[in-house]
Amino acid sequence: MNTNTIENVSRRKFLRGMFSTGALVLGVHFFPEALWAAVRKPLFGPDVKDTTFNPNLFVGINRDGTITIVAHRSEMGTGIRTSLPRVLADELDADWTRVKLQQGIGDARYGSQNTDGSHSIREFFDVMREMGGAARLMLVRAAAQRWKVSPDECETRNSMVIHTASGRKLSYGELASAAAKLPVPQKQELQFKPSARWRYIGKSAPMYDLAGVCTGKPLYGLDTNLDGMVYASVEHPPVLGGQVKSYDDAEARRVKGVLRTIQIPTFKPPYAFQALGGVAVVADNTWAALKGRQKLKVEWDNGPNASYNSGEYRKMLQDTARKPGKVVRNEGDVDAVFAKGGKIIEAEYYTPHLAHAPMEPPNAVADYRDGKVTIWAPTQNPQAAQDAVAGALGIKKENVICHVTLLGGAFGRKSMQDYIVEAALLSKEVGKPVKVTWRREDDIKFDYYHSVAAMYMKAALDDSGKPTAWLQRSVFPSLMTTFDANTMYGAPLELGMGWNDIPYSIPNLRVENGPAKAHVRIGWLRSVANIYHAYAVQSFSDELAHVAQRDPVEYLLDLIGPPRIIDLKSIGYWNYNGNAEQYPIDTSRLRKVVEMAAEQAGWGKRKFGKGSGLGIAAHRSFLTYVATVVEVEVSDKGEVKIPRVDTVVDAGLVVNPEVVRNQFEGAAVFGTSVTRTGEITATNGAIDQSNFHNYPVARMNDAPYYTKVTLVESTAPPAGVGEPGVPPFVPAMCNAIFAATGKRIRELPLSKHSLSA
Amino acid sequence: MIRLKVNGVERSFEGDADMPLLWYLRDHLGLTGTKFGCGEALCGSCTVHQNGQAVRSCALPMSALNGAEIVTIEGLSKNGTHPVQKAWIAMNVPQCGYCQAGQIMQAAALLKRTPSPTDEEIERAMAGNICRCGTYQRIRAAIKAAARESA
Missing domain, CATH: 3.30.365.10 (Aldehyde oxidase/xanthine dehydrogenase, molybdopterin binding domain)
Structure with a gap:
């Protein structure tokens, strides 16, 4: 496999992220094995890595002609999970009906994944075209080699390379193995389609998950279900910065299904994306955790913000x-x-x-084991989730794997990672996967x-x-x-x-x-x-x-x-x-x-x-x-x-x-x-x-x-x-x-x- | 012991009888298509059918469900072929989609009772279902399209 890079696009002003200054490193060929090994249960589709031909982080093509494209931005209803991959698919001349999307985990190599500020398309439009264009050129070169003709004599259409003069055709699936042996082209070698030939860009398309949404498929954060998972809900300090003075959980623990309670320390300012603190009730189902919370008796020290009216x-x-x-x-x-x-x-x-009040309240699943934690969460910013969780647990960012589910609305709320930190802290304490569910009342009162x-x-x-x-x-x-x-x-x-x-x-x-x-x-x-x-x-x-x-x-x-x-x-x-x-x-x-x-x-x-x-x-x-x-x-x-x-x-x-x-x-x-x-x-x-x-x-x-x-x-x-x-x-x-x-x-x-x- | 039918399957439940149907569906049966939105029957995300009527599963305790027949979004049709689901797909109704299972269940119950609803009837039936993304005009249009298809 060749490891040529496309280029480090971070130098281009056009691509600067809204709040981030992190560099984009798009030329990296593969994720390290260790990272993928930690991915226990991807929610979406097959891995790009497992495909026959994967010239870059965003696209993979299999021998059977299926094409996997990574959606690295969070889907909260804006259609970005569909729209950005369609830009790539257009430049690749891919058959969209054979495309499977894979939601990217939090990884700085994708560039910014902070899906807010309405900038996904403008920041990644060119990147997606480059990713698709590079793959297409390699497929064309593979076909030209096979036919012993010049690549200039070939065109592409709907996942096929066509030799224009002779009408010979090879599908992308047939070419995948040969293309995988070729060097990744340099960016200056790429020739982009003129806009008149765009097939997907500018054309309406339904959202990729439309049928799944309308049939109740488990797509959202709150739908995540792991073996051995327990359920938690957190009673937060009623006033920002308040502390637990003391609490009595005797009655809460008598609720059928309640396993234990755990105190979460109040953040140290600035609060940033830290957990608010409070008392968590952990149970073997969500209802027991919610009922247990009602039976908690907590005495609070409300702190300096108690004078706010x-x-x-x-x-x-x-x-x-x-x-x-x-x-x-x-x-x-x-x-x-x-x-x-x-x-x-x-x-x-x-x-x-x-208040944001997305229909899906904040929630997250975390599975901590052996100094590493795997997260499944509806988050607008999985890399920030990695940072926040790493900071809270005192572990390295690379030991936090963050899967991104569909987001049941967000409107900015899920750019803030406090609810994910709670799940991680609790999983470490309990030693099992933990799902944290915020009630609507928590969502409105602690936004x-x-x-x-x-x-x-x-x-x-x-x-x-x-x-x-x-x-x-x-x-x-x-x-x-x-x-x-x-x-x-x-x-x-x-x-x-x-x-x-x-x-x-x-x-x-x-x-x-x-x-x-x-x-x-x-x-x-x-x-x-x-x-x-x-x-x-x-x-x-x-x-x-x-x-x-x-x-x-x-x-x-x-x-x-x-x-x-x-x-x-x-x-x-x-x-x-x-x-x-x-x-x-x-x-x-x-x-x-x-x-x-x-x-x-x-x-x-x-x-x-x-x-x-x-x-x-x-x-x-x-x-x-x-x-x-x-x-x-x-x-x-x-x-x-x-x-x-x-x-x-x-x-x-x-x-x-x-x-x-x-x-x-x-x-x-x-x-x-x-x-x-x-x-x-x-x-x-x-x-x-x-x-x-x-x-x-x-x-x-x-x-x-x-x-x-x-x-x-x-x-x-x-x-x-x-x-x-x-x-x-x-x-x-x-x-x-x-x-x-x-x-x-x-x-x-x-x-x-x-x-x- | 509480015996009920969920999507045609006989079930029995011996847990906390106060538990709302929603959490039984989601946590016990793994039927996560029915969504948690408010816990107080204020938003409609958790709407399912009980004996053909649209109900809010988040505020419906298991104790009230002995002998009930429950249908959730997973059981509404095979492969999303209910006229309401087909209309939802044709009109590109969902944005984030989280509330849509509840919207679809509510709309399906409406059309069963009122096959050709007026705007007022649609508004009255759907006013309990919040969509924070604001897909209401497509919901209304999809209900009308489903009504036409069923007619």
């Missing part, structure tokens, strides 16, 4: 937002314009903490919450109603407090989510951020800081349009200004780690989605009666441009229905359009939950909500009746699709409510407001 905290955030903060972008002189007086408009917006935020907005309008000065200030506890409790200001990535990148054409513009301390765990939630930032910017834009007595769509286009590229290098704008040349802030693309969404929704052409109306919002996030028009109907009683949503998306090149439409339909529902009812509050440090009765999420009757998603045809490089749909939806819905009722929603959620006539 979200109501008071909110006032503090709002006070801070009214005072000058740290300037993160400054053009012209807003103070000079404000000092002149004239028409000055101010508004404040507030959004509470949110890494989407940040609460207060925004202050101020603008001066000229006689035509156009802003001459614009000041915006946001205050929120940073998600970086997860790693450093002393963090007081938003991180560049948070401020670069719809705040310092505001794409407006206003001569005097200042963007600020104020300080805030965190008292709960803060985490990434689908769309992250874009949610509150877009809510404030797009609501305020609509407010100003109404003050100016202008049409909101025309006004929004005026705010965006003429088609141009906005260069924010001078303020260190992060641009989602996308190269500014490949992924500039291009206002022509933002204008276009606004115009198309308005057109599609019949903006200005439809007449609305009392209690009905349209609202619009537009936002660029994760390098994708989205405009959304929401139509609402508000009854006299104040009940809100959403008959229709029109969303137009420019995400550059789209690999799987059907899956992308699904993402944006779903984003409208996720945004509905944020807008209608999303609110996490705390009393004396403990979270007040616990389950779907007091943390409601949108049900069918709450959700938009129909969401029409239009994808802009684009040859721009691929951008994100999982997250960018949520941020514009929220203000568009609030703007629609204003159009329908005259009531301006400056604070979320809607459930706190009366909309009755």
Whole structure:
């Protein structure tokens, strides 16, 4: 076997990971035997290693013509497990019906596996093509050798190499053994298919696991079942950082099926992805563990966060937002314009903490033996799971094998690895495989919450109603407090989510951020800081349009200004780690989605009666441009229905359009939950909500009746699709409510407001 | 001892009679297609059929099931050929898919009772089943497609 490398692609800026700086080493031919030997029971498919021909980590071809492709990113509903392998399959000219997917375990050699930040396609599109293209070239060369012709005389189609002149054909399966003896080509030898010949890229395809999902196959983390496995559930300290003072487990242990209880120490700050601590009940089935927990008597020392009350905290955030903060972008002189007086408009917006609430609560199975641990978990980031578990157990990362199951929703929650650490700690203690199951109550009460935020907005309008000065200030506890409790200001990535990148054409513009301390765990939630930032910017834009007595769509286009590229290098704008040349802030693309969404929704052409109306919002996030028009109907009683949503998306090149439409339909529902009812509050440090009765999420009757998603045809490089749909939806819905009722929603959620006539 | 039928197979249970059906299915029988979502009959992920009716298995104790006939997603059809499953596949309903076994069981029970449901009937029947990914409009469309196919 040859061990030529393709290349170390980590040097290419295009491929930089969102939060990682780890190098990609794609040329490694095989996993070491030791690593594979430790893999006891792969959940998905055969191993690439076991195939006849496997030129790289991502693909293997068998003599029988089956092709195994590694899906190394986590599937939580975005379709990535299907879409990225289809990029490889396209460049390989593989017969997709013969492709089997194998889910990659956590392994740094795949490059980043951190499936968040909507960057899987853009980060790995080229890599997948190289992997497929290298394999295809080797198969072509093997066939050419057999036929004693030049490889240039051969073409490939649907897992066949064809000698064009003679019409001779050999299948990939027939060529696998011969191809395996050839050197892996260098990258510069690869010739990629022109886009006109793509068969899978840009064409809709069902998700690989569709039939399995619809027939109840064991695909998810919670479905993992190992011989000799025991079941655990953990009573956590009710307040972040609290400690077990003492506990009495006598009654818990009397519950039939309960085996024992185990105390888990509280983390040492910063909490990062460590276990929260508490008392675990271990039993021979899940129900006994849950019942045992109810019988536990634990006395807690709640610690310093016991003084946290979200109501008071909110006032503090709002006070801070009214005072000058740290300037993160400054053009012209807003103070000079404000000092002149004239028409000055101010508004404040507030959004509470949110919980992720994926339908599959956090859970993990760990099997510790002889200093090594094997994990099966629904995780967005198996390499981070390896790190977190290795740190907690004091073992080396390579002694942590992390299998990735399907994720029953994640939305960022499963980027945080605390629940996996619990399973590993408990398995080591018990000496058996342990499945940890979080109840819904644990999920809601012990989340890494989407940040609460207060925004202050101020603008001066000229006689035509156009802003001459614009000041915006946001205050929120940073998600970086997860790693450093002393963090007081938003991180560049948070401020670069719809705040310092505001794409407006206003001569005097200042963007600020104020300080805030965190008292709960803060985490990434689908769309992250874009949610509150877009809510404030797009609501305020609509407010100003109404003050100016202008049409909101025309006004929004005026705010965006003429088609141009906005260069924010001078303020260190992060641009989602996308190269500014490949992924500039291009206002022509933002204008276009606004115009198309308005057109599609019949903006200005439809007449609305009392209690009905349209609202619009537009936002660029994760390098994708989205405009959304929401139509609402508000009854006299104040009940809100959403008959229709029109969303137009420019995400550059789209690999799987059907899956992308699904993402944006779903984003409208996720945004509905944020807008209608999303609110996490705390009393004396403990979270007040616990389950779907007091943390409601949108049900069918709450959700938009129909969401029409239009994808802009684009040859721009691929951008994100999982997250960018949520941020514009929220203000568009609030703007629609204003159009329908005259009531301006400056604070979320809607459930706190009366909309009755 | 509690005797019941699960997917046509006679079963007996001598464990904790308080145990909800969900955990009996998942932990004892290894039928993990039925999902745990909330434990309080609030989300519908655990929906199965009891004597043809859609019920929430997470809040249904074994003590109430003597003589019951239970059908889970694994027993709804051979090879996913129930009209609801076929419609789900044709319409690409699932995203993460975790709630979909419950959605499918709920929809199958609805169509048995109401072969051609209106929008209102669909909403009323499905309002107890949460999909956090937000696949509701495809669920509605798939139910209508399944209704057409069964008609």
